[in-house]
Amino acid sequence: MEILFDETFTPRDQAKVDIEDRGYQFGDGIYEVIRVYGGKMFCLEPHLQRLQRSTSEIRLQLPYSLERLKQLLQELVQNNHLTDGNVYLQVSRGTAPRNHKFPENTRPMVVAYTMEAPRPVKMLDEGIHTITDPDIRWLRCDIKSLNLLGAVMSKQKAADRGCEEAILHRDGRVTEGSSTNVFLVKDGTLITHPADHLILHGITRQVVLELAAELNWPVEERAASIEELFRADEVFITSTTTEVTPVISIDGRTVSDGKPGPMTRRLQKAFAERIG
Numbered sequence: 001m002e003i004l005f006d007e008t009f010t011p012r013d014q015a016k017v018d019i020e021d022r023g024y025q026f027g028d029g030i031y032e033v034i035r036v037y038g039g040k041m042f043c044l045e046p047h048l049q050r051l052q053r054s055t056s057e058i059r060l061q062l063p064y065s066l067e068r069l070k071q072l073l074q075e076l077v078q079n080n081h082l083t084d085g086n087v088y089l090q091v092s093r094g095t096a097p098r099n100h101k102f103p104e105n106t107r108p109m110v111v112a113y114t115m116e117a118p119r120p121v122k123m124l125d126e127g128i129h130t131i132t133d134p135d136i137r138w139l140r141c142d143i144k145s146l147n148l149l150g151a152v153m154s155k156q157k158a159a160d161r162g163c164e165e166a167i168l169h170r171d172g173r174v175t176e177g178s179s180t181n182v183f184l185v186k187d188g189t190l191i192t193h194p195a196d197h198l199i200l201h202g203i204t205r206q207v208v209l210e211l212a213a214e215l216n217w218p219v220e221e222r223a224a225s226i227e228e229l230f231r232a233d234e235v236f237i238t239s240t241t242t243e244v245t246p247v248i249s250i251d252g253r254t255v256s257d258g259k260p261g262p263m264t265r266r267l268q269k270a271f272a273e274r275i276g
């Protein structure tokens with residue numbers, strides 16, 4: 001496998017990351033996960049725009065243009081003959097003697113690689129079990145930061161209980177999943193947290209909002225309460241890797257009758273049409 005390392009392609013086992021890389025030491029960097037369907041990156045432009053926003057919010061300058069990065073990512077996918085899978089891309093602030101403040105004249109480090117992954121058809125079809133968990137993450141969840149410890153702890157708690165995702169809440173309000181956005185359906189209306197500093201502005205979330213608009217469905221972008229979550233007619237999560245996945249239980253209680261709901265199914269169909 002060939003990976004993108006700075007601006008060149010290198011075999012994976014020859015890439016070396018310094019022990020003082022700031023991504024490694026401080027989690028000082030950002031990342032993206034981009035889905036590849038049929039050899040083509042899905043929603044590449046919005047991912048690149050979000051990457052640029054994340055870098056600028058942490059005052060990190062990409063070592064080359066976004067256009068060049070796009071070209072390199074396309075080559076990466078081709079070189080690895082990836083048809084269905086993901087591209088993982090991260091940019092750290094680079095390597096410098098350990099000191100919290102930004103180093104001077106350090107070149108940020110870009111690394112990207114591909115992973116083969118089929119669509120998660122079983123999950124999409126059957127739905128997933130979830131838990132709720134307090135959202136203990138920082139207050140800039142809109143930045144796709146390499147610091148994922150809060151998410152890691154919540155996801156593991158879910159796994160310990162035989163569940164696939166943790167639905168996070170802050171001050172009694174649902175924010176998002178540990179690695180997904182969360183939607184509720186109540187009386188035909190879609191409800192999801194507004195795209196503010198408390199959630200990641202998911203690309204799949206945005207696609208779902210576009211699909212809902214095309215279907216003329218009412219949407220409320222607001223923070224639902226935990227009580228509303230438990231009383232919802234349908235619940236689903238979205239992300240690059242999970243698409244539109246039905247949630248069939250929360251903390252051991254079924255969502256409605258414990259089967260994926262009709263609006264979730266309709267969105268899954270519309271989403272599948274969008275990816276072609």
Ligand code: PDD
Nearest residue numbers: 033178179180181200202203204239240
């Ligand atoms: N996770 N919220 C969080 C906290 C996320 O980490 C993600 C993505 C999303 C969904 O965003 P998008 O639709 O753009 O993938 C929401 C990625 C896939 C990950 O960390 O693997």
